[in-house]
Amino acid sequence: MNGDLGISRFLPGNVRTRWSESPSFRAVFGNIAWLFFDKVVRMGGGLALGMLLARFLGPTDFGLLAYTGAFVSLFAALAAMGLDSIVVREIVRRPDETDEILGTAFALKLCGAVAAFLLSVATAQLMHPGEGVTRALIAIGALSLTFVSFDVIDFRFQAEVSSRYTVWARCLAFCVAFCVKLYLILVGAPLLAFGWATAGEALCAALAMAGFYRWRNGALRRWRPSRTCARRLLNDSWPLVISGVVIMVYMRIDQVMLGHLSGAREVGIYAVSVAVAEAAYFVPIVMVNTLFPGIVEAHGTSDDLFHRELQRLYNLMALAGYAVAVPVTLLGGWAIRIFYGPAYAAAGPMLTVLVWAGLFVNLGVARSAFLTARNWTRLHLVTVFLGAVINVVLNLLLIPALGGMGAVIASCVAYWFAAHGACFLFAPLRETGWMMTRALLFPRPW
Secondary structure, three states, rough: OOOOOOHHHHHHHHHHHHHHEEEEEHHHHHHHHHHHHHHHHHHHHHHHHHHHHHHHHHHHHHHHHHHHHEEEEEEEOHHHHHOOOHHHHHHHHHHHHHHHHHOOOOOOOOHHHHHHHHHHHHHHHHHHOOEEEEEHHHHHHHHHHHHHHHHHHHHHHHHOOOOOOHHHHHHHHHHHHHHHHHHHOOOOOHHHHHHHHHHHHHHHHHHHHHHHHHHHHHHHHHHOHHHHHHHHHHHHHHHHHHHHHHHHHHHHHHHHHHHHHHHHHHHHHHHHHHHHHHOOOHHHHHHHHHHHHHHHHHHHOOOHHHHHHHHHHHHHHHHHHHHHHHHHHHHHHHHHHHHOOOOHHHHHHHHHHHHHHHHHHHHHHHHHHHHHHHHHHHHHHHHHHHHHHHHHHHHHHHHHHHOOOHHHHHHHHHHHHHHHHHHHHHHHHHHHHHHHHHHOOOOOOO
């Protein structure tokens, strides 16, 4: 997006001015457009495929697939190593050390992925000793975590505000996997085949990303892992590793606990509401991934500029949350019955409640960027840990009585507390807590 292309006439006046005067603003806008395209394609296609898969498998088998996915995700933070925003920040600050940073991050993430695979397989063996299909699905899902190491390529593209290459790679992998899974549905394939197809998508995305990096930036062999860089990255990221585990606990423990307390069928119904509600969660991730380098630069320029940019980000997050929650509340139950079938009708009421948790998911993603820019990752860990504790306790209390709806209520309360409520317990976060409150009440986007 190097020129106007007629786009500016559709923008508000002050935004139009920034578009015409600032090449960097046009680059950010173009990056957001690419990332939205990626998420719309993959989320839209994923929802459509999920509908077909849910109808084909039925609530029980679909619930087992969802349960094993949630189980593996509890270990995914070990594969990520908390490095995502840290690596982007370091590349922005130290562009001359990019190859060293990427090589070190790749090595760290690969070690984390191997550890995550071994832990998930061992835990599955202990928890499901007589359930061969469950253990096999968990092992296949854990295997796909090893390909997360190639996400460091995306961090380079994020730092350069050039995410279109990541979009091309992931969309290519998704299209291949979509066709494979559709074929598996048509031929009536067994459940394990869908697990292998998901792992194949992760492998395809990793290979495509490596190919685009080689084409644009050079060979991966230029990466140089460094102990000094590893110590620096781990010093900042270890709280994020722990908080990543805790985040997965409070975002996925509901499905794991629901499976143990209510059975796979209830998980299948609940998973449908989660899939629809989470379809819009890409909005904050896209915006924050694109705007984060600018927030880091603003933090280094002046506090006033930093706080203005942060308030604008919170406002955008809240507005995006409302834009999704209101129509889904009105139409969600009807859409579930139409697209997923009467077997999943109970997911409708769950969805109309769960979708409001997206407000606090959005704000939580933005607040995470704020804490990373400030290098306050330990505070992030504490707030997320408290949210996870609340989620586990409420799930234990509510699931036996309310089933999936109990898990929905527990998730909503936990998401609010971790993102917003906990800010008022810690003095350094109170100002940002009030900024989020203003965003919830008056979400002015510009």
